[in-house]
Amino acid sequence: MASQKNVCEVLLDNLHAVGARQIFGVTGDALNPFLEAIRNDGRFEWIAVRHEENAAFAACSQAALTGGIGVCAGTVGPGALHLINGLYNAKREYAGVVAITGQISHKERSTEYHQEVNLTKMFDEVCGYQAVIDSAEQMPRLAQIAIQRAMIEREVVRIELPIDASEEPVPNLRSHYHVVTKPSAIIPPQSEIERAAEAINSGKKVAFFCGVGCREAKDAIIDLAKRIKAPVVHTLKGKDIFDYDDDPVVGMTGLIGNPGGYHSLRDCDVMVMFGTDFPYDWFLPDGPQIIQIDSRVANIGRRAAVSVGLVGTVRETVERLAPLVKDKSDTHYLDLQKNRSQRWLKAMDEQGDLSNKGEPLHPQLVAKAISDHAADDAIIATDTGLCIVWIARQMRLKGGRRLVGSFNHSSLGSGFPTGLGAVATHPDRQVWTMCGDGGFGMAMQDFVTAVRYGWPLKVVVFNNSELGFVKMEMEVAGYAYNRTATHLDNPDFVAYAKSCGGDGARIEKADDILPAIEAASKSDKPFLIDAVVSAGELVMPPHVDVKQAWGFGMSKIKEGILGLKGDHVQWDNWEDEIKAAR
Template identity: 50%
Template sequence: MSKNVSEQLLDILESVGVEHVYGVTGDALNFFVKAIEERDSVDWIGMKHEGNASFAAFGQSQTTGRLGVCAGTVGPGALHLINGLYNAKKERTPLIAITGQIDQRQQGTSFFQEVDLKKVFDDVCEYQAIIKTPEQAPMIIQRAIKIALANNTVCRIELPANVAEMKAENQQFIHPIQTYASRLVPNEETVSEAAALLNTAKTIGILAGDGCRESREAVLTLSKKLNAPITHSLRASDIFDHDTENVVGLTGLIGNPSGYNAVMKCDLLLMLGTDFPYIDFLPHDTKTIQVDIRQENIGNRTAVSLGVWSDISSFLTLLNPKIHQKDDTSFLDKLRKSFLGWKENMKEQASPTRENEPLHPQIFAGFVNEYAADDAIFTVETGTSAIWAAHHISFNQQRRLIGSFNHGSMAVGLPSAIGAQLAHPEKEIWCLSGDGAFNMAMQDFITAVRYKLPVKILIFNNSELSFVKLEMEEVGLAASLDALHETNVNFADYAKLCGGDGVRVEHAKDIGAAIQQAKNSTKPFIIDAVVSSGELSLPPHIGLKQAIGFGTAKVKEVAQVITGDKSQWENIKKELQSYFD
């Protein structure tokens, strides 16, 4: 029996190891979904919202390195995919979006649900395989997959409703799609120049990003030779964790003082595999060497004294033998002492003896760190939940951390946890989410129940968009409490209503038991953590502009209290209670 184009598309996806397709079906996808239904090797994961489908595909791909696939039908369904696709693009994750399209005979007539998807997806997709005939289908489908895998990027396959059911053609063009292992090796002169700069510098700081994932030991070897502290990006938290020798933490908005000072107060900064975006937390008068596999990143955020176009592994293989062992450890020792002091302070902040209510969110993160499996995968939302994770969870070498670290989207946590759990059924998957972000994606908790996925979701429930509040105050605005307010359900009750399980925690004595209950649950589980909205988390360094902004915001908030604004008074009381407890 001859195959149709939809079945041919599925054959090609299956050949590159695709096991799940996340989406919401509809008319233009029906033949494709029917093809999946008749296979045992590929599963259609029916999501409640296409935006969550693209985040779920991201979660699967990000934790496996394999191609992720999501799908949405014609205009409205396809458009919902875009946010998660942008996240995959910015996180450099290989993803294919399959979008249905209206019948070709109706295109260009402003037909029902018609959207010019080529225009819409031009920015997010590196390549778009728009199938016009069955004859061209296998060639452009394979091209889209090859580009997505080769460049760790997003591509789209458009399947018009009438083409989806046509007889497949040109089977002879279908061939095994391979991924090729190769290295980008710098020239000897550039490596020697880098070595000379490093050997003559007195104090060196290393800023390491996700590009170091395959080169952890080589970076540590270099750090020890140079007595150079390692500051890492948030995405690299699971490469250079809190317990690793010579690591001094994070810089940036959610960083710590030792990480900030290692970058800002060295004589020479070595940037390895990072396009760290926050220019206010980078030095601009310091000698800088930047090494990156993407040439366009070099000098993108700060001027560099030497740029090296190379993967980190190849560069360090050539560099490390040329580096002389330095004797002076004073710069490193000072920063390590500061970092250890900061870690001790974080431990105190996460102590369950801090029983003030609403509870401190740090306590929950501290217990998760203690009880979660050594090889757990963590999905972290954008906002204050990322702060508590970065400050209180040690992402050792076996643990994995994913999120929307470059795109900065809310609502990544739950759906990416679904994708990660389907890809790793044997592992614990923890999602750390704010209440605002969970409210955006909560309909797909039902999906986790449907597919019996034991994801563990910790919701920091403070009835507020706390990170947005911090951003407001940073620029001198009094917090707009009505706009920031989140009206929440009892999330534990919601979990049970959906067929999962959950517990609401309002007292410190109950936190440990709740974390253990979630860990042991075979159902999707929500911990509704009722926490204070007054918890402050400030950057590791506050410049004059930020100081003026925060000061101005507080003056305005106090002025509102004086004029009788009771909600602003409650806001200030919560901040004072959190600070002094």
Template identity: 45%
Template structure:
């Protein structure tokens, strides 16, 4: 048995089913070992970075491990972006990289790179194998760290060692996976209960760390009459229909979610490292509960930090806190959120009186027809806005993306990883046209493996979110930089061997989405959406209003001077706004 076969057997023991990568030189012994068995499948992606995104999706969804691989220097470097995404989302991923033969390391050999230095920031541990004798121990250590710490680890396997006879089989063992929880002192929980009992208006900011404690958080919030503002990553934990939920805050949130944080007397932060400090209160009492002590006080000054498991701590607080009778704060914001939802649903209703294809209507239409256990991969940018504001992640639905790393191009490759992990569930990806251009080569990968993923491409021929960023900074958009030169995405899908649909008119949205839903082949929905659809923050301060106004003045002046693109942008925004308002007021 070779070292490659030994490592593969260890992966089999923890039920790894897929390794995403591109074969080549130093990696070839491992690839050949994979070809000699049928439990672990080699998924040949078109670009290693996409393989890392696919591995992220599997680690995020199964909570155990995703695996990607590459050969030496150039191939290994391609993995970096997808691995950073896994790191920032706290998804367990193992990267296996080749290396030049040991005797050439440090000589500037062909394709050699100092991978230890390169991967030092993204990896919590790197198992750099320099002999068959150490391979077993360091490889198992890498797996333990990746799985238990929900992080990224790397195994470096030189080409010559990969083919050597395996040693030290007596170190083989089951991979230890901890089932322990962090329990804080009872006195600390008593302090928290005292603070909660003293205040009337309480808001909860709930993050992805609440996933295992959803029921406890909902019961707790009901008992103390607290609102629940959620983060983007926890949109599929605290869906729009859950009691006490008031939605998102931040740049893509709504006023009820914002007020739930900013207008309360006591804010309880649960399992979140919400990064936007300008959307956190400065003078409000704050309790922060997190499994990671380094996150406590990271974004705002806290009055009480609790290092502990969210589910356990909330369960204890549920027993210790007094039930509150005054629900006026919660009721007011829940009513505000429900009115916001109702207005959004009417404006975005694809069955209404729209004259333009609005991205929000495509998102709502998909939400209405997708299965109750569908997986949604949401790309960065305006795709995140349309999904979180116009979709409902009810029941067993999951939503994943690049919400902390903020990388474009996660949608298509992560959808591939998700569909391979869960072949019997619907997988939808919401992708901007700019992002789609980065990874469209992987659509043929989905075709090759027969994956019925559904890719919605918001085709407005521009980098929409970058335009918003320019306007919020007080700049007139530079359309030379923003323009995306598109082709017929639906025809491309058919050329690649899948199915393609184009949405040109609002009355086509529901029918085409239903056709995509029933497709057994990979499908691209080329949604030609209006470029003028706006999304504004829940609260606009003086600086934001000034910058946005300045941008519009600059756009108007440039259009007067003959810049047709600025004039088209202004017209598109006006037409899109009027179209949605008319749809929202339909009888």
């Protein structure tokens, strides 16, 4: 007769049933039984990171790339709390992540015991469900509930393993039960689909606005857009779905968008939103009819006044909508936006051309060169900050490339651990993680993790010795440059990478770029490119309003006054910006 399985062993069976194979975490006393179960099980790989927050970001990356779940773990109290920021990112990205935490024994609860934290209360904001295992009998049901919610509802869930329950045998184990692993399609009522078709048919200038929810529906959306001559605008998260080579695609709107994307939405008379919860409502029009298709009812009408809201998965909804939409022949609106987009795209390519020999180096050159030479199925993991701008404007993600990052939570320091999760998930694919120097400095302790597991991760650090995006935000808001707050004193990043057992190269001029990219591409070690770039790059949105122009102008006046008073840092800042502009 087979021996009874304990709480941790049953948990592993449930995780394995939905495809989990790796667990990112930092162990500790309360997790020791769980680690022993992993060792005896043989089906899982424990990935020992140096910080639990990085474990959570890596698990989020894995869930986003696979459509399955990611798993991370931290022990009692502080170890568990370190997970929260990365888990909040998973919540905002709708990435199904299972967080496993230890807990002190029941007899010590409410005594202010060593490292005691009420984790249920602390995780209540981030988790859609928490399974607190107080007795072994609970494990089969609670684990199934939690893991299914992560898998199907794309929620963050937490499973708490108190040290005095973890090794208890599970009695009366349900020998036959089905774990749900496949999500269902959602189809709106036919009457609402017909209303949407009527609105589209009535439009003279129809524009599509597409988000990450379109991943399974790209071909159907492009075909429909071609038929009705609608420009296709996409969000940043949709950049690895839609590309300029797809005929009606005009690119992005928003602060880092382009004029074609901006005017396609602002000037249309019917806008159709497909699978996007784009948060910047001031870039959305308030005059035209708006049709919104989303699988989550909470997203319908959240950002703009909607004429027709369809709760449905995008592919299935478009398949039923398209036959009801009449073809259009007038190409003027689409042609106008495509011309705007192509002129802008040409300007972006010129900014990133390696013939630009100016120093300090323009970051656009680095981003475009990686775009031109990375593998066709490369994964691009990104941090928050100015590196996002160069990805949006100088990089192409057509074909089999993927983009993953902290797009809604926008957590500084997320880029490097997101890359760890990507390369752990796909060690056979080329993974580039694009970081600012501020973001990399927050997570660089886990470079040794990439070395330990032999992952050939390619890390690009845009090293401008500034929190560059924050500096830009200050100036647009009308504040003078504040060197004390935004300047960074950086170490030798390449020396650091080599001291960890990896490799790297420093680039300071245009001629250094391609040799560094070639070395990184060939390296079987983690490879860091320290790109010393200009701190004076100005990022202009596709449309500058009066408030932004006024704020930037006021910041320059204030900087000039401070400079005249003896603050010579202001003159240095102006010199950097003038050099970058030239």
